[in-house]
Amino acid sequence: MSFKPDISVDVCGKHFKNPVIAASGAYGFGEDYTDLYPLSDLGGISCKGTTLNKKDGNIPPRIAETPSGILNSVGLQNPGVDKFINYYLPRLRKQDTVVIANIAGAVIDDYIAVAEKLDATDVDMIELNISCPNVKQGGATWGVTCEGAASVTRAVRKATKKPVIVKLTPNVTNITEIAKAVEAEGADSVSLINTLLGMRIDIRTRRPILHNNVGGLSGPAVFPVAVRMVWQVANAVKIPVIGMGGIATAEDAIEMMMAGASAVQMGTAIFNDPYAPIKVCEGMEKFLAEQKIEKISDIVGTVKPW
Amino acid sequence: MSFFCNSYPIVDKKALGEGIYSYTLKCPEVAENANIGQFVQIKAEGYMLRRPISICSVDKGNGTMRLVFEVRGKGTDKISELNKGDLMDVIAPLGNGFTVPAKKDGRVIVVGGGIGTPPLLDIAKLYGDKCTAILGFRSFDKIILDKDYAKTGANVIVCTDDGSTGVHGTVAQPLADELAKGDVAAVYACGPTPMLKAVVAAAKQAGVYSEVSLEQRMGCGVGACVVCACTVIRDGEEKVVRVCKDGPVFSGEEVVL
Incomplete structure (x- = not known):
């Protein structure tokens, strides 16, 4: 091998040492897997969805196994933005990785208040969660219409100079329209897909397994849907796309980047194999070396459609 | 407190009753670090979610850990297909165990x-x-x-x-x-x-x-995903905590059952 492949990527002016970001909700605030490897092994972390005030989340059970996936309905349990800023962020800052705050709210003023507070911190980026399927107010209700998505993006754009990533829900008729709407309002990037709304029923008790009745489907089961949507969106907008949804292996991550993702996020796969993000990075390097490609960014959007 | 994610050899397997199995793993690093009442997350081949199983007994001298579980569904059924000599993939030891010995004599x-x-x-x-x-x-x-x-x-x-x-x-x-x-x-x-x-x-x-010691459906098992919630009363206030990382053992004084 005459060169060491470069798997670092730059997205919205931020340098990621590798394109693998822990997806919001799967990795807490980066403190729970450090017995196995340092957080700095990841390109970045999108922290647990954070709201203005602390939220206790939904009544358990909040998770169910599905074929090649899981359903969850955590309901945005989080300690609130002040605790994030005062406690978690200083600890995260000591790790050498890109820190993304994921924010959610019930009303637009909540998003504005959280974004303003974060603007005054040294957090790297803000991911706007307008796609959580598990809360009654706000959440995905913003993300399912162009008007709703645009209005939250517009408000947050005014509230912060930080790079703003808008996380999109797949539970829409045409995701490219939503992506174009948030791009027009100044979003720096879009990330997709959040979970697909699903349901499981225990046939003996006739009760839904999730106490919330319905929840978000993630894991390898949704991967082809995610690849398709990332491909469509990447072709519809000029801003970088961050791809996620069922990525479990290096091959998956490479496929997602060829579909048009500048970086990827991983979540569900980590529950199964905590080392999955590390293996993805190793697999990417191996693939690049085999293919004699110098930089991982060279494969972004290189799918050759029929 | 630290945990590991590894595959360990099964050195003994016994059926204790219908659908109830006892496995002993050779896992010195886990045995060394385990406390009474902690649990492990076992990988079930072909399933996304690991299955949380309590540690039954640890022999620190021999570097072994015994796990006893009941087949409840397809995941635990899959795990029960493992035999002596096979490797079991676990994240362990996890959570907080019992306060032993008790703070009082008796x-x-x-x-x-x-x-x-x-x-x-x-x-x-x-x-x-x-x-x-x-x-x-x-x-x-x-x-x-x-x-x-x-x-x-x-x-x-x-x-x-x-x-x-x-x-x-x-x-x-x-x-x-x-x-x-x-x-x-x-x-x-x-x-x-x-x-x-x-x-x-x-x-x-x-x-x-x-x-x-509580049981709840879990995601990660290490505290990251906040799926396995339960309620405790601390300082007169209801608080939602994680069964996996804040438990699975809670004091009877504080836990809301």
């Missing part, structure tokens, strides 16, 4: 219900004849680990719901009798929620400290 009572009996075994080992083990089962054919408990030197009381063996009925009466004898430093329990409620209430009434 004897202890462990109360196990059904598949809740395994995680209490090492408490009986620690206390020997200063432990009373009250073990409840549905019927005689569901009894597990009674001989293992007897071997520890503990005073073992077996109860069956149908009266087919031992005390006829739940663990409630024997527990009340044992508490009435006095000199109890702590009660430790694991089993179905109605049993845990009864144990905590009885201990409270007797003014005895209690700890219970």
Whole structure:
């Protein structure tokens, strides 16, 4: 091998040492897997969805196994933005990785208040969660219409100079329209897909397994849907796309980047194999070396459609 | 406290009853770090979610860990296909175990219900004849680990719901009798929620400290995903915490069952 492949990527002016970001909700605030490897092994972390005030989340059970996936309905349990800023962020800052705050709210003023507070911190980026399927107010209700998505993006754009990533829900008729709407309002990037709304029923008790009745489907089961949507969106907008949804292996991550993702996020796969993000990075390097490609960014959007 | 994610060789496998299995793994690093009442997340080949299983017993000298679980569904059924000589992929040891030895001098009572009996075994080992083990089962054919408990030197009381063996009925009466004898430093329990409620209430009434081990559907098992929530009352305030990382053992004083 005459060169060491470069798997670092730059997205919205931020340098990621590798394109693998822990997806919001799967990795807490980066403190729970450090017995196995340092957080700095990841390109970045999108922290647990954070709201203005602390939220206790939904009544358990909040998770169910599905074929090649899981359903969850955590309901945005989080300690609130002040605790994030005062406690978690200083600890995260000591790790050498890109820190993304994921924010959610019930009303637009909540998003504005959280974004303003974060603007005054040294957090790297803000991911706007307008796609959580598990809360009654706000959440995905913003993300399912162009008007709703645009209005939250517009408000947050005014509230912060930080790079703003808008996380999109797949539970829409045409995701490219939503992506174009948030791009027009100044979003720096879009990330997709959040979970697909699903349901499981225990046939003996006739009760839904999730106490919330319905929840978000993630894991390898949704991967082809995610690849398709990332491909469509990447072709519809000029801003970088961050791809996620069922990525479990290096091959998956490479496929997602060829579909048009500048970086990827991983979540569900980590529950199964905590080392999955590390293996993805190793697999990417191996693939690049085999293919004699110098930089991982060279494969972004290189799918050759029929 | 630290945990590992590795595949460890299975050095022993036994069926304890219909659909109940005992596995012993050679895992020195886990055994060295494990506390009584902690759990492991076992990978079931072909399934996304690992299955949380309590540690039954640890032999630090031999570097082994024993796990006892019941086949509840397809995931645990898949795990039960593993045989001696195979590798078991686990994240372990996880969570907070029991506060042992108890902060007070005296004897202890462990109360196990059904598949809740395994995680209490090492408490009986620690206390020997200063432990009373009250073990409840549905019927005689569901009894597990009674001989293992007897071997520890503990005073073992077996109860069956149908009266087919031992005390006829739940663990409630024997527990009340044992508490009435006095000199109890702590009660430790694991089993179905109605049993845990009864144990905590009885201990409270007797003014005895209690700890219970909870079960909940989990995601990551390490505290990251906040899927496995339960409620505790701390400083007069209800607080939602994680069964996996803040538990699975909680004091009877604070846990809301």
